[in-house]
Amino acid sequence: MEIESVSSAIGAHVRGVDLSKPLETEELEALRVAFAQYGVLFFREQTLTPESQICFAETWGRIIINRFFTPVEGFPQVAEVRKEPHQSFNVGGGWHTDHSYDVEPALGSILCAKNLPALGGDTLFAGMSAAYDALSDGLKKTLSGLNALHSSRHVFGDQADMPADIRERFGNAEKATQDTIHPVVIAHPLSGRKTLYVNPGFTRHFEGWTIAESRPLLDYLYEHASNEAFTYRFRWEPGSVVFWDNRATWHYAVNDYQGQSRLMHRITLDGEAVSA
Ligand code: OGA
Ligand code: MN
Numbered sequence: 001m002e003i004e005s006v007s008s009a010i011g012a013h014v015r016g017v018d019l020s021k022p023l024e025t026e027e028l029e030a031l032r033v034a035f036a037q038y039g040v041l042f043f044r045e046q047t048l049t050p051e052s053q054i055c056f057a058e059t060w061g062r063i064i065i066n067r068f069f070t071p072v073e074g075f076p077q078v079a080e081v082r083k084e085p086h087q088s089f090n091v092g093g094g095w096h097t098d099h100s101y102d103v104e105p106a107l108g109s110i111l112c113a114k115n116l117p118a119l120g121g122d123t124l125f126a127g128m129s130a131a132y133d134a135l136s137d138g139l140k141k142t143l144s145g146l147n148a149l150h151s152s153r154h155v156f157g158d159q160a161d162m163p164a165d166i167r168e169r170f171g172n173a174e175k176a177t178q179d180t181i182h183p184v185v186i187a188h189p190l191s192g193r194k195t196l197y198v199n200p201g202f203t204r205h206f207e208g209w210t211i212a213e214s215r216p217l218l219d220y221l222y223e224h225a226s227n228e229a230f231t232y233r234f235r236w237e238p239g240s241v242v243f244w245d246n247r248a249t250w251h252y253a254v255n256d257y258q259g260q261s262r263l264m265h266r267i268t269l270d271g272e273a274v275s276a
Pocket of ligand 1: 123252
Protein backbone atom coordinates (compact mmCIF):
# COMPACT_ATOMS: atom_id res chain seq x y z
CA MET A 1 0.00 0.00 0.00
CA GLU A 2 1.26 3.48 -0.91
CA ILE A 3 0.11 6.66 0.80
CA GLU A 4 1.00 9.93 -0.90
CA SER A 5 0.21 13.30 0.57
CA VAL A 6 -1.37 15.66 -2.01
CA SER A 7 -0.97 19.08 -0.42
CA SER A 8 0.60 20.54 2.68
CA ALA A 9 -2.76 21.26 4.32
CA ILE A 10 -4.88 18.23 3.57
CA GLY A 11 -5.38 14.89 1.87
CA ALA A 12 -3.54 11.80 0.70
CA HIS A 13 -3.99 9.34 -2.14
CA VAL A 14 -3.92 5.70 -1.11
CA ARG A 15 -2.96 3.08 -3.70
CA GLY A 16 -2.62 -0.67 -3.58
CA VAL A 17 -5.49 -1.54 -1.26
CA ASP A 18 -8.78 -3.24 -2.07
CA LEU A 19 -11.50 -1.85 0.21
CA SER A 20 -13.98 -4.52 -0.82
CA LYS A 21 -11.99 -7.17 1.10
CA PRO A 22 -11.30 -7.39 4.84
CA LEU A 23 -8.17 -5.32 5.54
CA GLU A 24 -4.99 -6.79 6.98
CA THR A 25 -4.14 -5.51 10.47
CA GLU A 26 -1.09 -3.62 9.11
CA GLU A 27 -3.15 -2.03 6.32
CA LEU A 28 -5.76 -0.85 8.77
CA GLU A 29 -3.08 0.53 11.08
CA ALA A 30 -1.44 2.44 8.21
CA LEU A 31 -4.82 3.84 7.18
CA ARG A 32 -5.56 4.94 10.75
CA VAL A 33 -2.29 6.82 10.96
CA ALA A 34 -2.85 8.44 7.54
CA PHE A 35 -6.44 9.38 8.34
CA ALA A 36 -5.36 11.17 11.52
CA GLN A 37 -2.49 12.89 9.72
CA TYR A 38 -4.13 13.94 6.43
CA GLY A 39 -7.86 14.30 7.26
CA VAL A 40 -9.01 12.91 3.89
CA LEU A 41 -8.02 9.71 2.11
CA PHE A 42 -8.65 9.29 -1.63
CA PHE A 43 -8.93 5.82 -3.19
CA ARG A 44 -9.22 4.94 -6.90
CA GLU A 45 -10.46 1.91 -8.84
CA GLN A 46 -12.48 0.41 -6.01
CA THR A 47 -15.44 -1.94 -6.47
CA LEU A 48 -17.52 -1.28 -3.36
CA THR A 49 -21.09 -2.52 -3.22
CA PRO A 50 -23.44 -1.27 -0.48
CA GLU A 51 -22.57 -4.44 1.48
CA SER A 52 -18.81 -4.03 1.20
CA GLN A 53 -19.01 -0.28 1.84
CA ILE A 54 -20.87 -1.11 5.08
CA CYS A 55 -18.17 -3.69 6.03
CA PHE A 56 -15.37 -1.18 5.37
CA ALA A 57 -17.23 1.47 7.40
CA GLU A 58 -17.77 -0.90 10.31
CA THR A 59 -14.04 -1.48 10.64
CA TRP A 60 -13.85 2.19 11.72
CA GLY A 61 -16.82 2.41 14.03
CA ARG A 62 -20.57 2.55 14.32
CA ILE A 63 -22.61 3.76 11.34
CA ILE A 64 -25.01 6.66 11.89
CA ILE A 65 -28.26 6.51 10.00
CA ASN A 66 -28.81 10.02 8.66
CA ARG A 67 -32.24 11.42 9.49
CA PHE A 68 -32.67 13.51 6.36
CA PHE A 69 -31.21 11.71 3.35
CA THR A 70 -33.06 9.14 1.25
CA PRO A 71 -31.30 5.80 1.79
CA VAL A 72 -30.25 3.30 -0.86
CA GLU A 73 -33.10 0.81 -1.18
CA GLY A 74 -32.59 -2.05 1.26
CA PHE A 75 -29.62 -0.33 2.98
CA PRO A 76 -30.74 2.21 5.57
CA GLN A 77 -27.07 2.73 6.54
CA VAL A 78 -26.21 4.09 3.08
CA ALA A 79 -27.49 7.55 2.10
CA GLU A 80 -28.00 8.50 -1.52
CA VAL A 81 -26.35 11.76 -2.51
CA ARG A 82 -28.15 12.23 -5.79
CA LYS A 83 -28.69 14.98 -8.32
CA GLU A 84 -31.00 14.41 -11.26
CA PRO A 85 -30.92 16.32 -14.57
CA HIS A 86 -34.04 18.34 -13.65
CA GLN A 87 -32.61 19.50 -10.30
CA SER A 88 -30.60 22.69 -10.19
CA PHE A 89 -29.57 22.57 -6.52
CA ASN A 90 -27.04 19.97 -5.30
CA VAL A 91 -26.34 18.42 -1.91
CA GLY A 92 -23.36 19.95 -0.16
CA GLY A 93 -22.88 22.82 -2.62
CA GLY A 94 -21.30 25.12 -0.04
CA TRP A 95 -18.50 24.69 2.48
CA HIS A 96 -19.63 22.53 5.40
CA THR A 97 -18.78 19.52 7.49
CA ASP A 98 -21.34 16.78 8.00
CA HIS A 99 -23.30 16.49 11.26
CA SER A 100 -21.58 19.26 13.23
CA TYR A 101 -25.06 19.94 14.68
CA ASP A 102 -24.90 16.65 16.62
CA VAL A 103 -23.83 16.61 20.28
CA GLU A 104 -21.29 13.96 19.32
CA PRO A 105 -20.40 15.01 15.78
CA ALA A 106 -19.73 12.36 13.15
CA LEU A 107 -16.20 11.01 12.93
CA GLY A 108 -16.21 10.92 9.16
CA SER A 109 -18.03 10.10 5.97
CA ILE A 110 -17.22 7.55 3.27
CA LEU A 111 -18.41 8.64 -0.16
CA CYS A 112 -18.40 6.24 -3.07
CA ALA A 113 -18.95 7.33 -6.71
CA LYS A 114 -21.79 5.46 -8.42
CA ASN A 115 -22.74 7.59 -11.41
CA LEU A 116 -20.77 10.64 -12.48
CA PRO A 117 -21.38 13.45 -14.95
CA ALA A 118 -19.17 13.41 -18.07
CA LEU A 119 -17.31 16.40 -16.67
CA GLY A 120 -17.61 18.35 -13.43
CA GLY A 121 -18.99 17.39 -10.03
CA ASP A 122 -15.61 17.60 -8.28
CA THR A 123 -15.42 17.91 -4.50
CA LEU A 124 -13.24 20.45 -2.70
CA PHE A 125 -11.76 19.76 0.72
CA ALA A 126 -10.25 22.20 3.21
CA GLY A 127 -7.98 21.40 6.15
CA MET A 128 -9.01 23.04 9.39
CA SER A 129 -5.84 22.31 11.36
CA ALA A 130 -3.69 24.09 8.77
CA ALA A 131 -6.24 26.92 8.64
CA TYR A 132 -6.06 27.29 12.41
CA ASP A 133 -2.25 27.22 12.47
CA ALA A 134 -2.11 30.16 10.03
CA LEU A 135 -4.15 32.51 12.27
CA SER A 136 -2.37 35.18 14.29
CA ASP A 137 -1.58 34.55 17.94
CA GLY A 138 -3.98 37.35 18.85
CA LEU A 139 -6.94 35.83 17.05
CA LYS A 140 -6.03 32.34 18.32
CA LYS A 141 -6.20 33.72 21.84
CA THR A 142 -9.63 35.29 21.25
CA LEU A 143 -11.00 32.11 19.70
CA SER A 144 -9.71 29.91 22.51
CA GLY A 145 -12.38 31.23 24.85
CA LEU A 146 -15.28 30.91 22.42
CA ASN A 147 -17.97 28.33 21.79
CA ALA A 148 -20.42 28.32 18.89
CA LEU A 149 -23.91 27.04 18.28
CA HIS A 150 -24.43 24.60 15.41
CA SER A 151 -27.88 23.66 14.13
CA SER A 152 -29.63 21.48 11.55
CA ARG A 153 -32.81 23.61 11.57
CA HIS A 154 -31.92 26.18 8.92
CA VAL A 155 -30.55 23.49 6.59
CA PHE A 156 -32.93 20.53 6.87
CA GLY A 157 -35.95 21.97 8.77
CA ASP A 158 -39.35 23.15 7.47
CA GLN A 159 -38.08 26.72 7.28
CA ALA A 160 -34.91 25.78 5.36
CA ASP A 161 -34.21 27.80 2.28
CA MET A 162 -34.24 24.76 0.00
CA PRO A 163 -35.64 24.75 -3.55
CA ALA A 164 -38.62 22.43 -4.14
CA ASP A 165 -36.66 20.32 -6.63
CA ILE A 166 -34.29 19.17 -3.92
CA ARG A 167 -36.78 19.06 -1.04
CA GLU A 168 -38.04 15.75 -2.46
CA ARG A 169 -34.58 14.21 -1.86
CA PHE A 170 -34.77 14.89 1.89
CA GLY A 171 -37.18 13.65 4.54
CA ASN A 172 -38.01 14.22 8.21
CA ALA A 173 -37.87 18.04 8.18
CA GLU A 174 -39.64 17.90 11.55
CA LYS A 175 -36.64 16.06 12.99
CA ALA A 176 -34.27 18.96 12.23
CA THR A 177 -34.12 20.00 15.88
CA GLN A 178 -30.45 19.47 16.68
CA ASP A 179 -28.81 22.50 18.25
CA THR A 180 -25.52 22.08 19.98
CA ILE A 181 -22.63 24.04 21.35
CA HIS A 182 -19.03 23.15 20.46
CA PRO A 183 -15.73 24.92 21.14
CA VAL A 184 -14.62 27.10 18.19
CA VAL A 185 -11.19 25.48 18.39
CA ILE A 186 -11.02 21.81 19.26
CA ALA A 187 -8.17 19.47 20.08
CA HIS A 188 -8.64 17.00 17.25
CA PRO A 189 -9.68 13.64 18.75
CA LEU A 190 -7.16 11.66 16.64
CA SER A 191 -4.26 13.99 15.90
CA GLY A 192 -4.46 16.20 19.01
CA ARG A 193 -3.86 19.19 16.71
CA LYS A 194 -5.73 22.42 17.36
CA THR A 195 -8.41 22.60 14.71
CA LEU A 196 -10.88 25.29 13.71
CA TYR A 197 -14.35 23.91 14.33
CA VAL A 198 -16.89 26.28 12.79
CA ASN A 199 -18.35 25.87 9.31
CA PRO A 200 -20.53 27.94 6.97
CA GLY A 201 -23.13 25.17 6.65
CA PHE A 202 -24.22 24.59 10.21
CA THR A 203 -22.64 27.14 12.57
CA ARG A 204 -25.14 29.85 13.58
CA HIS A 205 -23.39 32.14 16.06
CA PHE A 206 -20.91 32.32 18.91
CA GLU A 207 -22.33 31.33 22.27
CA GLY A 208 -23.59 34.43 24.05
CA TRP A 209 -23.35 36.56 20.86
CA THR A 210 -26.18 37.44 18.46
CA ILE A 211 -26.15 36.24 14.86
CA ALA A 212 -25.44 39.81 13.71
CA GLU A 213 -22.54 40.17 16.14
CA SER A 214 -21.10 36.81 15.12
CA ARG A 215 -21.36 37.38 11.36
CA PRO A 216 -18.25 39.49 10.76
CA LEU A 217 -15.89 37.23 12.68
CA LEU A 218 -17.42 34.04 11.29
CA ASP A 219 -17.18 35.50 7.78
CA TYR A 220 -13.54 36.35 8.41
CA LEU A 221 -12.82 32.80 9.55
CA TYR A 222 -14.68 31.32 6.55
CA GLU A 223 -12.79 33.54 4.12
CA HIS A 224 -9.52 32.60 5.78
CA ALA A 225 -10.15 28.85 6.00
CA SER A 226 -11.37 28.50 2.41
CA ASN A 227 -8.17 30.08 1.08
CA GLU A 228 -6.55 28.00 -1.68
CA ALA A 229 -3.59 27.32 0.59
CA PHE A 230 -5.73 25.04 2.74
CA THR A 231 -7.81 23.35 0.03
CA TYR A 232 -7.56 20.49 -2.42
CA ARG A 233 -9.85 19.69 -5.35
CA PHE A 234 -10.66 16.04 -6.00
CA ARG A 235 -11.79 14.86 -9.43
CA TRP A 236 -13.95 11.77 -9.19
CA GLU A 237 -13.58 8.78 -11.51
CA PRO A 238 -15.69 5.63 -11.63
CA GLY A 239 -14.52 3.57 -8.64
CA SER A 240 -13.33 6.53 -6.56
CA VAL A 241 -13.96 6.39 -2.82
CA VAL A 242 -13.19 9.21 -0.41
CA PHE A 243 -13.07 8.94 3.36
CA TRP A 244 -12.94 12.28 5.18
CA ASP A 245 -12.73 13.30 8.83
CA ASN A 246 -15.59 15.65 9.65
CA ARG A 247 -13.71 17.16 12.61
CA ALA A 248 -10.58 18.02 10.61
CA THR A 249 -12.00 19.17 7.28
CA TRP A 250 -14.71 20.96 5.35
CA HIS A 251 -15.95 19.88 1.94
CA TYR A 252 -17.80 21.51 -0.95
CA ALA A 253 -19.58 19.71 -3.82
CA VAL A 254 -19.07 21.75 -6.98
CA ASN A 255 -22.37 22.22 -8.83
CA ASP A 256 -21.15 22.62 -12.42
CA TYR A 257 -22.94 19.81 -14.28
CA GLN A 258 -26.46 21.11 -14.83
CA GLY A 259 -28.69 18.78 -16.83
CA GLN A 260 -26.63 15.71 -15.96
CA SER A 261 -27.02 13.24 -13.13
CA ARG A 262 -24.64 12.31 -10.35
CA LEU A 263 -25.08 9.64 -7.70
CA MET A 264 -22.87 8.91 -4.72
CA HIS A 265 -23.36 6.52 -1.79
CA ARG A 266 -22.49 7.95 1.60
CA ILE A 267 -21.96 6.28 4.95
CA THR A 268 -21.40 8.44 8.00
CA LEU A 269 -19.61 7.16 11.08
CA ASP A 270 -20.45 7.97 14.65
CA GLY A 271 -18.03 10.22 16.51
CA GLU A 272 -17.48 11.50 20.01
CA ALA A 273 -17.92 14.77 21.88
CA VAL A 274 -15.30 17.33 20.84
CA SER A 275 -13.45 19.50 23.32
CA ALA A 276 -11.01 22.38 23.37
C1 OGA B 1 -21.91 14.73 1.43
C2 OGA B 1 -21.49 15.79 0.53
C3 OGA B 1 -20.17 15.99 -1.46
C4 OGA B 1 -20.26 15.52 -2.85
O1 OGA B 1 -22.20 13.63 0.95
O2 OGA B 1 -21.92 14.96 2.64
O3 OGA B 1 -21.39 16.91 0.93
O4 OGA B 1 -19.34 15.84 -3.61
N1 OGA B 1 -21.16 15.38 -0.69
O5 OGA B 1 -21.23 14.85 -3.20
MN1 MN C 1 -21.42 16.83 3.18
